[in-house]
Amino acid sequence: MLRISGLSVDYGVGERAVRAVSDVSLTLRRGEVLGLAGESGSGKSTLAYGLTRLLAPPGVVACGTVIYHPGDGSEPVDVLALDHAGLRRFRWAQTSIVFQAAMNALNPVDKISAQLTDVIKAHRPDLDRAARIARARELLGLVGIPADRLDSYPHQLSGGMRQRVMIGMALALEPRIVIMDEPTTALDVVMQRQILAVFTRLRKRLDFSVVFITHDLSLLVEFADRIAIMYGGRIVEEAPAAQIYRDPLHPYSDGLLHSFPALRGPRRELAGIPGSPPDPRSLPSGCAFHPRCPKAFDPCAREVPILGAPGEAGPGAAQGAGGGARSVACWLHTSDRSTA
Numbered sequence: 001m002l003r004i005s006g007l008s009v010d011y012g013v014g015e016r017a018v019r020a021v022s023d024v025s026l027t028l029r030r031g032e033v034l035g036l037a038g039e040s041g042s043g044k045s046t047l048a049y050g051l052t053r054l055l056a057p058p059g060v061v062a063c064g065t066v067i068y069h070p071g072d073g074s075e076p077v078d079v080l081a082l083d084h085a086g087l088r089r090f091r092w093a094q095t096s097i098v099f100q101a102a103m104n105a106l107n108p109v110d111k112i113s114a115q116l117t118d119v120i121k122a123h124r125p126d127l128d129r130a131a132r133i134a135r136a137r138e139l140l141g142l143v144g145i146p147a148d149r150l151d152s153y154p155h156q157l158s159g160g161m162r163q164r165v166m167i168g169m170a171l172a173l174e175p176r177i178v179i180m181d182e183p184t185t186a187l188d189v190v191m192q193r194q195i196l197a198v199f200t201r202l203r204k205r206l207d208f209s210v211v212f213i214t215h216d217l218s219l220l221v222e223f224a225d226r227i228a229i230m231y232g233g234r235i236v237e238e239a240p241a242a243q244i245y246r247d248p249l250h251p252y253s254d255g256l257l258h259s260f261p262a263l264r265g266p267r268r269e270l271a272g273i274p275g276s277p278p279d280p281r282s283l284p285s286g287c288a289f290h291p292r293c294p295k296a297f298d299p300c301a302r303e304v305p306i307l308g309a310p311g312e313a314g315p316g317a318a319q320g321a322g323g324g325a326r327s328v329a330c331w332l333h334t335s336d337r338s339t340a
């Protein structure tokens with residue numbers, strides 16, 4: 001559905017530009033949940049905003065392409081080249097985002113009905129008021145909220161309900177892709193699971209693809225089909241969720257996996273990752289993770305390993321446990337790949 005190639009995003013221009021996302025290539029397939037995990041500051045949100053052209057200045061896409069394949073026989077869309085009218089059609093109708101601050105994204109002085117019907121009115125001017133209200137009721141029903149809550153103000157709803165309203169709003173125009181940026185981070189674990197259960201049910205029914213961004217890798221392991229792990233603005237590993245869980249290849253993926261308790265499956269010891277994520281203004285040389293990596297060795301500080309299939313000739317090379325394509329950017333799993 002979406003093919004991102006060599007996408008880099010900077011904050012600022014010229015010599016003072018800071019690269020927050022570097023050379024990211026990812027493919028989102030039809031009906032798939034693609035998880036994007038990494039610590040705070042790894043560039044997950046910047047990537048999501050970059051690919052949907054929602055970056056606020058000084059953010060700029062420095063290079064790369066984002067191609068959307070509508071899958072209805074129409075031509076692929078070059079998202080980064082869309083004009084204003086094209087972007088309007090692309091956003092919300094084709095791709096919608098549930099933002100990180102979704103809990104606060106509702107307007108406190110407007111009733112839920114007004115906020116839901118606003119979205120419908122903006123993109124479906126053909127619908128009259130009665131049809132818009134009917135659709136708003138239907139959307140609340142989809143996310144498991146009684147229709148009489150249409151007349152509520154946001155403060156009269158619980159955090160979980162507000163989050164569901166946001167999901168309903170994101171689905172208002174039946175988008176093909178929904179990007180969720182830390183949608184459940186502010187909720188307790190029980191509410192997180194309820195929201196994810198609602199969302200999973202809707203995804204099966206409405207058949208949209210999802211990019212799910214979170215720092216909680218254990219959540220993704222349950223929910224995503226594939227997972228891409230970001231560190232220092234780059235993808236450092238990408239694999240089917242089961243492989244990441246059973247056999248993470250990159251020491252950072254392994255550290256992240258052992259930083260959160262899993263709700264299901266065998267118990268794992270929580271270890272955490274020593275140190276802090278790097279500042280993109282002064283990334284460490286070579287592999288950005290090397291100062292924190294328990295397995296760093298000779299080449300790690302010198303050269304950036306590029307993302308590719310786990311090499312057979314590199315020391316410690318391994319095959320994925322569960323089958324399926326996977327890639328990793330780590331000298332432990334590399335024979336002779338390096339950036340120019």
Ligand SMILES: Nc1ncnc2c1ncn2[C@@H]1O[C@H](COP(=O)(O)OP(=O)(O)OP(=O)(O)O)[C@@H](O)[C@H]1O
Binds near residue numbers: 018039043280
């Ligand atoms: N407006 C901005 N100006 C300058 N730098 C920015 C701006 N917004 C983000 N950054 C920097 O870009 C890097 C990536 O930030 P981003 O928010 O994409 O990370 P993230 O992985 O989504 O983290 P979080 O989960 O905390 O949102 C960070 O180092 C951040 O400081």
